[in-house]
Structure formats: structure tokens, C-alpha cells
Amino acid sequence: MIGWTGVLLACLAVFAIKLAGHLAPARLLERPDVMRAAGLLTAGLLAALVAVQTVASTDHLQLDARLPALAVAAIALWRRAPFIVVVALAAVTAAGLRALGMP
Numbered sequence: 001m002i003g004w005t006g007v008l009l010a011c012l013a014v015f016a017i018k019l020a021g022h023l024a025p026a027r028l029l030e031r032p033d034v035m036r037a038a039g040l041l042t043a044g045l046l047a048a049l050v051a052v053q054t055v056a057s058t059d060h061l062q063l064d065a066r067l068p069a070l071a072v073a074a075i076a077l078w079r080r081a082p083f084i085v086v087v088a089l090a091a092v093t094a095a096g097l098r099a100l101g102m103p
Contacts, residue, residue, distance in 0.1 A: 064103045069094035 054066045073090040
């Protein structure tokens with residue numbers, strides 16, 4: 001029962017945050033510093049999710065073909081490659097390393 005209580009509390013918290021966003025005055029949300037912070041938070045959250053999904057396992061650090069693929073994607077992004085090229089390079093890198101026997 002404690003697990004369901006946690007889930008319900010998390011649902012209520014998410015609902016309250018979304019409601020606060022809808023009730024916030026437009027003049028507050030249209031300020032340049034708020035818009036910039038929202039953009040940076042989005043990028044930071046995406047980076048954190050990618051990092052966790054790349055090296056995390058259920059109980060230990062997992063280093064496999066995803067890490068070099070992420071490095072190739074980062075270099076391609078740094079070189080300003082189109083997004084589809086970045087994804088393709090990362091996929092080919094991971095597939096090639098797995099074909100060579102890397103887990």
C-alpha cells in the first residue's frame with residue numbers, strides 16, 4: 001500500500017506543478033530570463049537522461065557500445081552535423097562495436 005501512496009502523491013505533485021504553470025500570469029512567463037531558464041532546464045534534463053540511460057544499469061555502472069556511440073554523437077553535434085546524421089553515426093558506431101564483440 002505504501003507504493004501506491006507514493007505514486008498517488010507523485011501524481012498530485014505533478015498535477016499541482018502543471019496547474020501552477022497554467023495559473024501563472026503571462027507577463028511572468030514572457031520575461032526573457034524566465035524563457036532562457038526554461039530552455040536551459042530542458043537541455044539540462046535531456047542531457048541528464050541521456051547520461052543515465054547510457055551508463056546506468058540496475059545495480060552497477062554499465063560500460064558498453066553505447067558510450068562510444070554517445071561520444072561519436074557528441075563530436076558530430078560539436079561539428080554541427082545535421083541531427084539525422086548524428087543519429088545515424090551513433091547507431092552505426094554502436095552496431096559496429098557490437099558486431100565486433102563489444103557488449
